[in-house]
Amino acid sequence: MIEMKNFIDGEFVGSGSGTTFENFDPTVGRVYAQVHEASRDDVDRAVKAAQAAMRGPWGRMSIAERSELLLKVADRVNERFDEFLQAECRDTGKPYSLASHIDIPRGAANFKVFADIIRNVPTEAFRMETPDGAGALNYGVRVPKGVIAVICPWNLPLLLMTWKVGPALACGNTVVVKPSEETPATATLLGEVMNEVGVPPGVYNVVNGRGGDSTGEFLTQHPGVDAITFTGETITGTAIMQSAAVGIRDVSFELGGKNAGVVFADADFDQAVDGIQRAVFANCGQVCLGTERVYVERPIFERFVDALKTRAEGLKIGPPDATDTGMGPMVSSQQRNKVLSYYDLARSLGADIVTGGGVPEMGGDYANGFWIEPTIWTGLAEDSPVIKEEIFGPCCHIAPFDDEDEVIAQANATDYGLCTTIWTQDSARTHRVAAQIDVGISWVNCWFLRDLRTSFGGAKQSGIGREGGVHSLEFYTELRNVCVKL
Numbered sequence: 387m388i389e390m391k392n393f394i395d396g397e398f399v400g401s402g403s404g405t406t407f408e409n410f411d412p413t414v415g416r417v418y419a420q421v422h423e424a425s426r427d428d429v430d431r432a433v434k435a436a437q438a439a440m441r442g443p444w445g446r447m448s449i450a451e452r453s454e455l456l457l458k459v460a461d462r463v464n465e466r467f468d469e470f471l472q473a474e475c476r477d478t479g480k481p482y483s484l485a486s487h488i489d490i491p492r493g494a495a496n497f498k499v500f501a502d503i504i505r506n507v508p509t510e511a512f513r514m515e516t517p518d519g520a521g522a523l524n525y526g527v528r529v530p531k532g533v534i535a536v537i538c539p540w541n542l543p544l545l546l547m548t549w550k551v552g553p554a555l556a557c558g559n560t561v562v563v564k565p566s567e568e569t570p571a572t573a574t575l576l577g578e579v580m581n582e583v584g585v586p587p588g589v590y591n592v593v594n595g596r597g598g599d600s601t602g603e604f605l606t607q608h609p610g611v612d613a614i615t616f617t618g619e620t621i622t623g624t625a626i627m628q629s630a631a632v633g634i635r636d637v638s639f640e641l642g643g644k645n646a647g648v649v650f651a652d653a654d655f656d657q658a659v660d661g662i663q664r665a666v667f668a669n670c671g672q673v674c675l676g677t678e679r680v681y682v683e684r685p686i687f688e689r690f691v692d693a694l695k696t697r698a699e700g701l702k703i704g705p706p707d708a709t710d711t712g713m714g715p716m717v718s719s720q721q722r723n724k725v726l727s728y729y730d731l732a733r734s735l736g737a738d739i740v741t742g743g744g745v746p747e748m749g750g751d752y753a754n755g756f757w758i759e760p761t762i763w764t765g766l767a768e769d770s771p772v773i774k775e776e777i778f779g780p781c782c783h784i785a786p787f788d789d790e791d792e793v794i795a796q797a798n799a800t801d802y803g804l805c806t807t808i809w810t811q812d813s814a815r816t817h818r819v820a821a822q823i824d825v826g827i828s829w830v831n832c833w834f835l836r837d838l839r840t841s842f843g844g845a846k847q848s849g850i851g852r853e854g855g856v857h858s859l860e861f862y863t864e865l866r867n868v869c870v871k872l
């Protein structure tokens with residue numbers, strides 16, 4: 387049995403309370419690792435180690451030295467690519483074909499991009515007039531915030547963790563990471579990398595455990611934490627915000643979504659089917675940017691539904707290492723049960739089940755994995771909970787629309803506002819529609835095409851703040867103004 391420990395002050399340490407929890411391989415539904423749960427005392431040690439590193443070598447390091455170290459982290463992740471790939475896929479069940487193109491390379495790139503950005507941060511300067519005529523010079527200096535708590539979800543564990551750890555460290559902060567209890571493996575492995583390349587102890591710490599009334603809450607409540615960055619469910623964001631209110635700590639939130647895909651009749655049909663297929667079924671639908679509501683202009687509605695049905699039925703469900711696997715299992719039985727409850731609800735509400743709606747038969751070793759069928763519905767009312775609530779599974783509802791204003795109103799009829807994907811060949815419409823859908827990210831004729839220098843974040847209940855490129859600096863630094871009388 388594999389053992390996963392916490393990583394505190396540069397060392398792998400067991401739980402102070404001696405408590406461990408089980409980590410499952412979702413393809414077989416069996417425990418494959420025991421994870422050491424960080425107690426309140428363990429969290430306290432991690433935060434204190436992070437504070438000491440800020441006062442110590444990390445705090446004194448020049449930007450160039452820090453940047454060099456982060457480039458080494460990126461290189462080392464790439465050198466150990468296969469180990470990261472296997473660890474991530476075992477924890478999540480996702481196909482190698484997906485993780486080797488997105489999760490692991492992006493995990494490395496998140497260090498490289500921010501190592502580059504931090505070397506080129508401009509600063510502002512204002513010369514002001516004074517009554518004596520001599521004037522004064524104001525200039526801005528960006529300083530790290532301090533100890534950042536990084537609370538992560540399970541869907542893209544390495545990618546979403548490094549997306550925050552990369553800029554946090556580049557800006558000179560130290561971090562205490564709380565990976566999802568479902569997927570602690572790659573955060574643990576990254577601890578080895580930090581030691582291998584010489585990142586000082588205490589700069590990167592990992593505490594494992596659950597969320598509420600456990601490790602996550604111990605961390606967000608710790609007064610030594612200066613700011614909290616979180617990716618996860620909106621309801622969890624509410625709880626974390628309450629912890630952050632004590633001590634007036636800053637938060638950056640990337641939360642849930644109920645994203646709309648909008649397909650106009652003039653779209654390149656095959657390109658739109660390809661894009662929507664990925665947006666609905668990639669990572670078994672466990673992508674915050676995924677599309678669970680698809681709106682298709684009426685003249686192509688039936689043809690589109692048929693084409694997406696064919697794609698869904700053609701997806702080969704299987705284990706990560708099979709080269710023909712198009713879709714893996716859900717991350718946990720709990721998450722699968724949640725999604726299946728929506729499958730039942732859609733049925734009971736009278737949805738037309740175009741395909742799926744259940745659990746596939748998997749033989750042999752995989753008989754007890756957390757598999758689920760890709761599912762498409764039509765015919766539900768727009769106010770149905772299936773259309774209003776985030777499901778986070780491989781499923782979508784497709785509805786026809788007749789005109790642009792109608793579909794914009796439908797796309798906006800949600801409490802969420804993370805992203806949208808619009809398919810049309812009319813360039814004027816592209817800009818008109820993108821301007822009116824209330825989201826943080828609009829993709830046109832593409833999906834999940836991400837330049838790490840661009841802003842990322844959600845409107846409405848999908849988040850607070852923006853990260854990405856220079857926007858990350860807003861959260862991970864304080865801007866200090868120095869005014870010098872001349």
Ligand code: NAD
Pocket residue numbers: 537538539540541546564565566567595596597598599601602603606617618619620622623625626639640641642643673674776778804844848849
């Ligand atoms: P979750 O909110 O259940 O858990 C996320 C993390 O928060 C876990 O590490 C968990 O242990 C921790 N946590 C839970 N309660 C806590 C508390 N009270 N205090 C401190 N920590 C706590 O989310 P999940 O199920 O892991 O991930 C799926 C959700 O994440 C979906 O809603 C999805 O939309 C969202 N998500 C959003 C983005 C984005 O960029 N907007 C990206 C990925 C996932």
Ligand code: 6OD
Pocket residue numbers: 541542546549672673674675836842
């Ligand atoms: O690609 C990224 O940078 C990013 N933040 C992706 C988020 C995916 C959510 O599931």
